[in-house]
Amino acid sequence: MKPYVEMSKEELTAEYEALKASYQSYVDRHLSLNMARGKPGSDQLDLSRGMLDVINSASDLTASDGTDARNYGCLDGLPEAKKLLGDMMDSDPEDVIVYGNSSLNIMYDQIARSYTFGVMGNTPWCQLDGPVKWLCPVPGYDRHFGITEFFGIEMINIPMHEDGPDMDAVEAFVKDPAVKGIWCVPKYSNPGGVVYSDEVIDRFAHLQPAAKDFRIYWDNAYCIHHLYEEIDIPDILKACKEAGHPDLVYKFGSTSKITFPGAGIAALATSPNNKKDILNQMKHQTIGHDKLNQLRHVRFFGDLNGLKEHMKKHADLIRPKFEAVEKTLNEQLGGLEVGTWTNPKGGYFISFTGLDGTAQEIVAKMKEAGVVMTGAGATYPYHKDPHDSNIRIAPTLPPLDEIALAAEIFATVVKLVSAEKLLAQK
Amino acid sequence: MKPYVEMSKEELTAEYEALKASYQSYVDRHLSLNMARGKPGSDQLDLSRGMLDVINSASDLTASDGTDARNYGCLDGLPEAKKLLGDMMDSDPEDVIVYGNSSLNIMYDQIARSYTFGVMGNTPWCQLDGPVKWLCPVPGYDRHFGITEFFGIEMINIPMHEDGPDMDAVEAFVKDPAVKGIWCVPKYSNPGGVVYSDEVIDRFAHLQPAAKDFRIYWDNAYCIHHLYEEIDIPDILKACKEAGHPDLVYKFGSTSKITFPGAGIAALATSPNNKKDILNQMKHQTIGHDKLNQLRHVRFFGDLNGLKEHMKKHADLIRPKFEAVEKTLNEQLGGLEVGTWTNPKGGYFISFTGLDGTAQEIVAKMKEAGVVMTGAGATYPYHKDPHDSNIRIAPTLPPLDEIALAAEIFATVVKLVSAEKLLAQK
Numbered sequence: 094m095k096p097y098v099e100m101s102k103e104e105l106t107a108e109y110e111a112l113k114a115s116y117q118s119y120v121d122r123h124l125s126l127n128m129a130r131g132k133p134g135s136d137q138l139d140l141s142r143g144m145l146d147v148i149n150s151a152s153d154l155t156a157s158d159g160t161d162a163r164n165y166g167c168l169d170g171l172p173e174a175k176k177l178l179g180d181m182m183d184s185d186p187e188d189v190i191v192y193g194n195s196s197l198n199i200m201y202d203q204i205a206r207s208y209t210f211g212v213m214g215n216t217p218w219c220q221l222d223g224p225v226k227w228l229c230p231v232p233g234y235d236r237h238f239g240i241t242e243f244f245g246i247e248m249i250n251i252p253m254h255e256d257g258p259d260m261d262a263v264e265a266f267v268k269d270p271a272v273k274g275i276w277c278v279p280k281y282s283n284p285g286g287v288v289y290s291d292e293v294i295d296r297f298a299h300l301q302p303a304a305k306d307f308r309i310y311w312d313n314a315y316c317i318h319h320l321y322e323e324i325d326i327p328d329i330l331k332a333c334k335e336a337g338h339p340d341l342v343y344k345f346g347s348t349s350k351i352t353f354p355g356a357g358i359a360a361l362a363t364s365p366n367n368k369k370d371i372l373n374q375m376k377h378q379t380i381g382h383d384k385l386n387q388l389r390h391v392r393f394f395g396d397l398n399g400l401k402e403h404m405k406k407h408a409d410l411i412r413p414k415f416e417a418v419e420k421t422l423n424e425q426l427g428g429l430e431v432g433t434w435t436n437p438k439g440g441y442f443i444s445f446t447g448l449d450g451t452a453q454e455i456v457a458k459m460k461e462a463g464v465v466m467t468g469a470g471a472t473y474p475y476h477k478d479p480h481d482s483n484i485r486i487a488p489t490l491p492p493l494d495e496i497a498l499a500a501e502i503f504a505t506v507v508k509l510v511s512a513e514k515l516l517a518q519k
Numbered sequence: 520m521k522p523y524v525e526m527s528k529e530e531l532t533a534e535y536e537a538l539k540a541s542y543q544s545y546v547d548r549h550l551s552l553n554m555a556r557g558k559p560g561s562d563q564l565d566l567s568r569g570m571l572d573v574i575n576s577a578s579d580l581t582a583s584d585g586t587d588a589r590n591y592g593c594l595d596g597l598p599e600a601k602k603l604l605g606d607m608m609d610s611d612p613e614d615v616i617v618y619g620n621s622s623l624n625i626m627y628d629q630i631a632r633s634y635t636f637g638v639m640g641n642t643p644w645c646q647l648d649g650p651v652k653w654l655c656p657v658p659g660y661d662r663h664f665g666i667t668e669f670f671g672i673e674m675i676n677i678p679m680h681e682d683g684p685d686m687d688a689v690e691a692f693v694k695d696p697a698v699k700g701i702w703c704v705p706k707y708s709n710p711g712g713v714v715y716s717d718e719v720i721d722r723f724a725h726l727q728p729a730a731k732d733f734r735i736y737w738d739n740a741y742c743i744h745h746l747y748e749e750i751d752i753p754d755i756l757k758a759c760k761e762a763g764h765p766d767l768v769y770k771f772g773s774t775s776k777i778t779f780p781g782a783g784i785a786a787l788a789t790s791p792n793n794k795k796d797i798l799n800q801m802k803h804q805t806i807g808h809d810k811l812n813q814l815r816h817v818r819f820f821g822d823l824n825g826l827k828e829h830m831k832k833h834a835d836l837i838r839p840k841f842e843a844v845e846k847t848l849n850e851q852l853g854g855l856e857v858g859t860w861t862n863p864k865g866g867y868f869i870s871f872t873g874l875d876g877t878a879q880e881i882v883a884k885m886k887e888a889g890v891v892m893t894g895a896g897a898t899y900p901y902h903k904d905p906h907d908s909n910i911r912i913a914p915t916l917p918p919l920d921e922i923a924l925a926a927e928i929f930a931t932v933v934k935l936v937s938a939e940k941l942l943a944q945k
Contacts, residue, residue, distance in 0.1 A: 130591065138589040142576040145811075149575070150568040163564040165556065165780040193619050194809045201804040205631055209645065209670070219635065219645045236806075243803040244635070354591040356811040377669040378627040380662075383620045383809065385571075385782040 124463035131441035174387035184362035212306035228275035232472030248474035257293035286437025298332035425504030522856035550889035557867035600813035610788035638732035654701035658898030674900035683719035712863025724758035851930035
């Protein structure tokens with residue numbers, strides 16, 4: 094089929110009428126599907142059931158350093174848990190702090206403490222005269238933007254390219270001392286699936302921010318979440334150390350999408366100075382995190398190889414879902430010039446970019462047809478997509494047949510809304 | 520033996536020399552004992568080993584409302600976990616939020632959010648002109664005081680009586696709008712073992728603080744931690760509701776000293792207004808806490824009766840330790856008028872009050888003899904015990920024979936330091 098823009102009014106009207114009928118047939122089915130959030134499917138969760146057996150009433154619950162994992166203490170985590178997550182995050186165990194079940198919570202707390210108490214002796218952000226500013230590569234992760242918005246931090250959009258954020262823009266903006274941080278998902282970014290290039294990472298490591306308390310929030314949420322072969326990127330912390338800026342970055346990771354999203358373990362890795370600063374503040378907040386769950390993870394996986402083998406099983410389950418969506422979009426939308434989409438090599442999302450001014454309408458029509466999508470605009474700070482064109486597709490949660498159906502509906506709705514839009518302009 | 524103060528200089532000198540020799544004999548044994556922290560002994564932790572079996576690879580991990588406990592979501596906790604902890608805390612499940620493994624962390628976060636975002640629409644504390652003030656019944660819990668000190672909150676000592684805090688003082692101080700809260704451990708208080716009387720609780724419920732965002736931080740850490748028969752106190756939240764002040768209190772509780780201090784679950788119970796306010800802020804911080812651990816607790820205990828039966832086993836293990844300390848103090852110090860101590864009916868501590876100006880010296884000499892105690896002053900804000908007389912004894916962690924020995928040494932050191940002090944005044 095030829096591009097919609099090249100169709101005559103009559104051709105496009107005929108197409109539009111056919112799409113309306115097709116759409117109505119979906120609405121009439123009263124479906125209830127969900128492609129909104131990056132949640133693992135229950136088959137993926139089943140992969141980690143065995144983790145619930147490795148710690149039981151007969152287990153020795155003593156950690157490698159003699160700590161009774163059942164009792165109080167051990168603020169930065171068990172040595173073996175620091176090793177496992179350190180290996181996963183390309184970090185020395187000594188640079189790691191293992192927390193509870195949520196890396197989002199670590200990031201929130203990190204900003205909360207910077208706001209109230211300051212970073213390594215710098216002025217607490219709540220005592221600054223002007224607003225704190227933050228760089229937000231877009232499209233990006235709504236919960237990241239939610240934290241900075243909640244703290245009243247002024248968010249600045251940074252364009253994302255195929256190799257990472259626009260580093261010219263980043264380098265220009267960090268000259269402003271009010272700019273205190275940037276959100277990064279360096280591998281299989283949410284939602285674009287972008288893998289930062291070596292050059293981008295090198296430029297991050299050599300950033301010269303005006304603010305001494307500027308930090309890169311490096312949320313490597315999908316570090317081992319490959320759909321195909323393993324893709325490695327340079328370690329930002331090592332690169333920062335080599336560039337003479339060891340304190341420039343906080344790295345975050347978790348097992349939320351490896352074991353259980355509700356019951357994984359999360360970690361931060363950073364320089365010794367940053368780690369000391371964090372622990373000095375954190376010691377007032379808690380005596381320590383759940384060490385039995387740390388032990389459970391360590392004994393289930395053994396080591397990094399165990400983690401990687403496990404991730405291959407995840408990939409086998411979700412790869413077909415990604416491919417089903419991509420196939421449908423190719424078949425249904427290919428050549429129509431009504432949108433583009435990513436074909437990620439890992440992570441949890443496909444990013445769809447439609448015609449300007451169509452995203453909200455597409456998501457609304459999907460809802461009417463019983464398919465919940467991530468809200469349009471969610472991938473931008475303040476939920477303001479300047480082009481109203483980006484939609485995040487999360488294909489992991491529903492079973493394969495439901496995903497295939499949802500993708501069919503999505504393609505139909507994209508065509509319907511695009512045709513309507515273009516007709517109005519004719 | 521007669522009181523030291525009534526002894527002649529010669530009598531006391533002889534006693535002092537004998538004590539010095541006795542003390543030296545302990546020092547020569549190069550012991551390593553610990554009565555510093557309120558940690559359960561490993562025999563107590565063994566009581567909960569069975570909890571590690573109730574959730575395993577074969578378990579149905581669906582909660583009563585259909586939630587897959589393994590996946591994301593459920594911000595305020597699983598319904599059955601809210602019920603279990605609600606019952607434990609005398610609260611309606613609907614008033615409960617179940618968190619992660621630490622009630623201290625809940626309290627910290629509560630103060631952090633009040634500081635940054637404010638309580639129910641009131642001015643954030645960081646934006647107030649003068650310092651925030653806080654009431655601290657003394658002696659009290661060092662980690663409570665640590666949080667408020669960390670936030671730069673001005674702490675005001677409130678005397679503790681046998682039936683709770685001095686309510687005349689509390690009622691007077693809350694007339695100051697800068698006073699935003701009070702730390703309370705209403706049952707078996709840390710360290711005094713005080714149980715608040717019905718009258719004290721009633722006066723709390725009828726408080727008329729000038730600050731609309733004043734909250735009672737009601738840390739009912741030992742609500743079912745009886746050493747003897749069950750002691751009940753009126754529910755403060757119900758009392759506040761009846762007094763027309765439903766939003767006056769946050770109640771805190773946890774299973775840290777019921778199951779595992781590192782891997783328990785913690786909860787907050789409060790009014791619907793407060794709960795809504797908290798969740799509206801908390802939703803930016805986390806997607807939800809560890810629901811598998813919530814399920815583990817629910818399935819292990821079943822209901823409140825299960826919890827209570829379990830606590831009887833704890834009591835059977837630690838009651839002899841408390842009684843060993845009390846017996847030694849009675850036998851060794853009775854009639855000497857060198858100190859008083861509590862005989863708690865529950866909780867985790869015995870509070871010892873020696874002669875003025877002796878606590879630091881006693882703790883230092885204990886350390887020399889190989890027995891680590893809670894630091895002198897720790898039971899007061901800023902670590903400043905105005906009389907340098909209070910020492911917290913934590914008898915639960917060491918085995919019974921070690922506790923008995925540590926108590927012997929403690930009694931000897933108390934006598935030694937007291938005799939030295941009194942001799943210097945003769």
